[in-house]
Amino acid sequence: MLFLIIGIFFFLLLTLKLKKRFSAACCFAVIIAGTVWLLDPLSSLSAGYLFKNEIHTPEKSIYNPDAGFENASVIKIKERVLIDAPLIKQLPELPRGCEVTSLAMLLRHANVNADKMTLAEQIKKEPSPYRTAGGKIFSGNPHDGFVGNMYSFSEPGLGVYHGPIAELANQYLPGRIMDLTGSNFTELKIHLSDQRPVWVIINAAYKKLPETSFETWHTPSGKIRITYREHSVLITGYDENYVYFNDPLTGEKNKRADLAGFEEAWVQMGRQAITYLNH
Numbered sequence: 001m002l003f004l005i006i007g008i009f010f011f012l013l014l015t016l017k018l019k020k021r022f023s024a025a026c027c028f029a030v031i032i033a034g035t036v037w038l039l040d041p042l043s044s045l046s047a048g049y050l051f052k053n054e055i056h057t058p059e060k061s062i063y064n065p066d067a068g069f070e071n072a073s074v075i076k077i078k079e080r081v082l083i084d085a086p087l088i089k090q091l092p093e094l095p096r097g098c099e100v101t102s103l104a105m106l107l108r109h110a111n112v113n114a115d116k117m118t119l120a121e122q123i124k125k126e127p128s129p130y131r132t133a134g135g136k137i138f139s140g141n142p143h144d145g146f147v148g149n150m151y152s153f154s155e156p157g158l159g160v161y162h163g164p165i166a167e168l169a170n171q172y173l174p175g176r177i178m179d180l181t182g183s184n185f186t187e188l189k190i191h192l193s194d195q196r197p198v199w200v201i202i203n204a205a206y207k208k209l210p211e212t213s214f215e216t217w218h219t220p221s222g223k224i225r226i227t228y229r230e231h232s233v234l235i236t237g238y239d240e241n242y243v244y245f246n247d248p249l250t251g252e253k254n255k256r257a258d259l260a261g262f263e264e265a266w267v268q269m270g271r272q273a274i275t276y277l278n279h
Helices: 002-016 019-045 098-109 116-122 162-172 185-193 259-268
Strands: 049-051 054-056 131-133 136-138 177-179 198-203 215-219 222-226 230-238 242-247 252-258 273-276
Touching: 098 116, 098 162, 098 198, 098 230, 098 273, 116 162, 162 177, 162 198, 162 273, 185 198, 185 230, 185 259, 185 273, 198 259, 230 252, 242 259, 252 259
Parallel strands: 136 215
Antiparallel strands: 049 054, 131 136, 177 273, 198 230, 198 273, 215 222, 230 242, 242 252
């Protein structure tokens, strides 16, 4: 860079020769040098965020809120992924235990010897009873803990959402659980491309449900719209047309569903997802 500036300066002096143009030449050389100096760093920054001489584009980086981008690794989103994750069935012990069973599969893939029945005992519970009064339905909020009976269909029950699941998972993998809730589906593909499956809340139809499938519950922490078709699976892969997942209810490994429909259903259920980070 320095030699370039000096070369431009002397070239202008030899070319112009006239002393009366010396000041103009100096100004012109300074302008050229300043322009080159400004453009060079900008060109480096235009591709993404620059940290320690590495470029990390937010769309394809894992961001750990505790570590920041400087410890992130750039992951290229693959066209197709299929992960060999352990399959665990929720039945017959846990008729409503799809969430903890899918969590057990996620933890097993992370080499944690997790048991679905132990997780069922440990998951936070929301004890508010189901009742109706004045044309309204009163019950618990799955964001606060498991609602109802997990072990039998003979009593009212529903399930649990990402918050209590992530909290429990963090007890097994402290500091390594990432709650992806609220992100877009592309973010899930980043983690899947890194060979890490993703726990999600979906529905049992794997496509967007009509509004008639939902009802409003009044809970101690506010109103919430729920569907009895709520379900949880472990996403193990995707390709151009399909998403693949381990289904704890049907006991199918790498079961597939239409990708577009699955994504719409996932969005409808609040974009709930968690995964784990490597060491």
